[in-house]
Amino acid sequence: MNRRLTLMDRLRIERVLWTVDLLTYDIRTGGRRTIRRDLRTNLRAAAGEAGVGEAIRQLGSLRQLARGYVDAQYGDGARRPRWMGGLWWAFVCAILLVAITGIGAAAFRAGVQAANPGATGTYVWNQVSGVGLSTVTISLAHGQPVRAEITLPFGSMLYVAAAVILGGRLWRLVPRRRA
Amino acid sequence: MGPTHDPQLLKGLLSPLLLRLLAEQESYGYELAQRLRALGLSEIPDGTVYPALARLEREGRVSSRLVSSRSGPARKYYRPTPAGYAALAQAAGDWLSLAAVVTPALSSSVPRQPLPPSEEDLP
Numbered sequence: 001m002n003r004r005l006t007l008m009d010r011l012r013i014e015r016v017l018w019t020v021d022l023l024t025y026d027i028r029t030g031g032r033r034t035i036r037r038d039l040r041t042n043l044r045a046a047a048g049e050a051g052v053g054e055a056i057r058q059l060g061s062l063r064q065l066a067r068g069y070v071d072a073q074y075g076d077g078a079r080r081p082r083w084m085g086g087l088w089w090a091f092v093c094a095i096l097l098v099a100i101t102g103i104g105a106a107a108f109r110a111g112v113q114a115a116n117p118g119a120t121g122t123y124v125w126n127q128v129s130g131v132g133l134s135t136v137t138i139s140l141a142h143g144q145p146v147r148a149e150i151t152l153p154f155g156s157m158l159y160v161a162a163a164v165i166l167g168g169r170l171w172r173l174v175p176r177r178r179a
Numbered sequence: 180m181g182p183t184h185d186p187q188l189l190k191g192l193l194s195p196l197l198l199r200l201l202a203e204q205e206s207y208g209y210e211l212a213q214r215l216r217a218l219g220l221s222e223i224p225d226g227t228v229y230p231a232l233a234r235l236e237r238e239g240r241v242s243s244r245l246v247s248s249r250s251g252p253a254r255k256y257y258r259p260t261p262a263g264y265a266a267l268a269q270a271a272g273d274w275l276s277l278a279a280v281v282t283p284a285l286s287s288s289v290p291r292q293p294l295p296p297s298e299e300d301l302p
Binding site: 002035037038039040041042043044045046048049055058059060061062064065068069071072073 | 207208209210212213224225226227229230231233234237248250251252253254255
């Protein structure tokens, strides 16, 4: 029997496809497009026969399905980079850099104001730039902040690059030397 | 409900089973999953069958063609290639030779207690 799929059924199928697409991010775009198309066809056929809930249940673990596709593409346990992991760790690293710099800037301003409540002038904190973090510049007028500037030096990008390399296991792009 | 089968045991047999079913009749992914269930292999999730087909295609053991369907988008039908037929023959031979050794060993009656060590092994 072929059931007619409702809009909600189609949306549930698309949600599954979106999840699988996210989990197979390491596969190139064209390959993922083929996977989505095939999976959509099969899921719709299954939903037409057994209902969308049963079709999704019969699919089993989406994580296992995605791993199966990645292994099918590259071979079992193949050395391949994890682009999604690299992007994720770059994001986390950037958030941490901004958070550390923000907290540091607030602490620096509080320190200047505590040392001289009526301070006027421009104060620069560049101790952290030595380790590749930001330089903080604040301008105060009678103890009140009028301007704050945080510059991210090029060195801070090294942390993000390191996160991409480590998180994405990019060394796997280097061909193995034959023994 | 039929007997359950160990998914780990089935894992290695999935490719030959798919090739065997495709050698009988061209099928698309979901249809193959249904045919496996009809054989009594209901433990194999559809999500294992689809990547296995992708792998067989990448390895050149099956070829595919799109066939339009009245009830939805065009379906990808698979059939074995000559390499697929060769792989099927090889896998079937391996399985039958393994089964010929393992089946008598596992199907003979199990003694109530294991025999003691032979005298040669005693101190």
